[in-house]
Amino acid sequence: MQNFSIGIIGAGNMGLALASGLALRMAPGRIAVSDPHPDKRQRVSDLGISALADNDSVVARADLLVLAVKPQAVRGLCTAIAPTVRDRQVLVISVAAGIRGADIARWLGGAPAVIRAMPNTPALINAGVSVLWANDQATAAQRQAAATVLGAVSEVFWLTDEALMDAATAISGSGPAYFFLMVEALTVAGVALGLPQDLSAALAAGTAAGAGRMVHDHPAEAALLRARVTSPGGTTERAIKSLLGEGFMEMFGRAALAARDRSRELGEQLGAA
Ligand SMILES: NC(=O)c1ccc[n+]([C@@H]2O[C@H](COP(=O)([O-])OP(=O)(O)OC[C@H]3O[C@@H](n4cnc5c(N)ncnc54)[C@H](OP(=O)(O)O)[C@@H]3O)[C@@H](O)[C@H]2O)c1
Structure with missing residues (x-):
């Protein structure tokens, strides 16, 4: 995969962010993107990257294919490109929320290498974090290639348990x-x-930006950083006491649970049949 060619399907927020990040790190000639919208293709062309309306032409030249379409569009897309993906043994990376690896593999047919990635919006400014999971068919070289692609716009973390993708x-x-x-x-x-x-x-x-930078450099020390700016009897202590008294921690617990459950739900609904 040293000199792999990358195809990206969908030039929306995430597809364009990945294309922009990759264009700075590899020869743009090794990247191709497809999208039905001429304006989005123009933005890709402006990066010196080949932008096409036809997905199959992108799949036909890719070693590694990123599916950067909405979760609801993944099934139709996989079914349409399945024959070309199978012929060429392309590594498929899906960034779609919720959609499970086994469903993607089933829609593609055969036993394709599939990697799921969950990037986040700061990837648009090359400051994202991504969580990746690979199925058993993905080789070490393909995993490395996927980390390189997502690494163009984000820090990369791996999960071995796919079920935890919903939590991430x-x-x-x-x-x-x-x-x-x-x-x-x-x-x-x-x-x-x-x-x-x-x-x-x-x-x-x-x-938010300053606090984010401080905690980013010391991710395990959020509580310590907070304690350092919370003088006993001071203004911050009064505010933090109010927040905690109102159930701030529990609120986040419930919010994360709701998001995790929605991600599962999406996977179940869109993966059915
Ligand atoms: N944006 C984020 O911060 C973020 C973060 C993490 C994960 N993601 C994931 O990334 C994926 C893309 O999100 P996004 O925000 O980039 O979406 P988006 O802005 O809607 O971009 C998707 C693009 O793909 C096009 N498209 C749809 N079906 C296609 C097909 N069959 N062939 C070629 N192009 C097709 C869409 O066209 P139409 O508009 O005509 O459908 C649109 O231009 C989603 O699955 C999302 O879960 C996004």
């Missing part, structure tokens, strides 16, 4: 929205305290 989706896949919500909430709180809207939003967003 609940934490990092959906996670950026939780932090955006916190910035929204903090902005509203600042305005309620009399700050101008723009200033409150800038303070909340800047604080």
Whole structure:
């Protein structure tokens, strides 16, 4: 897989982000993307990457194929490209939330190598995290190739238990929205305290970015970092006590459970039949 060719089907948010990240790391001539929309193909062409309307032409030249379409579109896509994938023994990487590896393999037919990846939105600015899982057919070289592809836009972590992909989706896949919500909430709180809207939003967003950078460098030490900025008897302690007293930790537990269950549900609904 040293000089693998990459095909990406779907040039939406994630497909375009992957294409952009990869174009900086490998010869654009080794990448091809397909999408039905001319405007999206134009954005791909602007990267120097071949953009086609026809999926089969992309599959026909790929060693590694990324399915970057919505979960609801995966089944139809797999069925349509199955003969070409089978002929060429292409590694298929799906970034679709919820859709299980066994269902993708069944729709493709034969015994294809399938890797599931769950990236997240910060991949659009090359700051994502991705969780990957590979089926038994994927070779070590194919796993390495998949890590290289997702590594173009994100940090990469592997899971050996596919069932935990739903949990990872609940934490990092959906996670950026939780932090955006916190910035929204903090902005509203600042305005309620009399700050101008723009200033409150800038303070909340800047604080999220700075705190994010600090904890990113010490992921196991979130509680310690919090303790360090929480002086006894101080303002932060008062706020944290209020948050914890209102059930902040339990709220996150319930939210993550709801997201995990929805991911499972999607897999069951869309994988049926
Ligand atoms: N965006 C994220 O932050 C994120 C994070 C993690 C995982 N994901 C996963 O990434 C996948 C793509 O998400 P997205 O946000 O990039 O979606 P998106 O913006 O809707 O992009 C998908 C693109 O693929 C096209 N498409 C659909 N069916 C196709 C087919 N059969 N052949 C070729 N192109 C086709 C779509 O066209 P139409 O619009 O006409 O259908 C659209 O242009 C999803 O499965 C999602 O679960 C996304």
